[in-house]
């Protein structure tokens with residue numbers, strides 16, 4: 641048996657996932673059908689929203705200097721939950737990326753990341769001063 645907490649809504653139901661005699665997955669503890677869907681996805685195709693920071697560069701391609709008030713890194717996040725097994729590979733890609741200032745929140749910097757339907761977008765606007 642495996643225990644999970646459903647994170648689909650603030651109720652946070654404690655789920656128990658088990659298999660019955662026929663080998664079928666059985667979920668208990670859920671207050672609604674979404675809990676069962678969450679448990680199935682968590683068991684067979686777990687996903688997480690990924691947040692990271694990418695190195696920022698100025699319009700001329702240089703990094704902001706130590707005296708600059710501009711951030712040296714810009715936060716990004718996946719636009720929806722991303723397959724958990726691919727997260728290490730995604731972090732490697734994001735680690736190698738730079739984001740050009742200024743930035744606008746919501747701008748996609750990595751469309752269809754690693755062949756998925758999930759984009760990575762900037763999560764903070766930064767203006768040049």
Ligand code: SF4
Nearest residue numbers: 646649652653672675
């Ligand atoms: S099972 Fe339903 S009520 Fe419970 S946390 Fe999940 S979505 Fe919310």
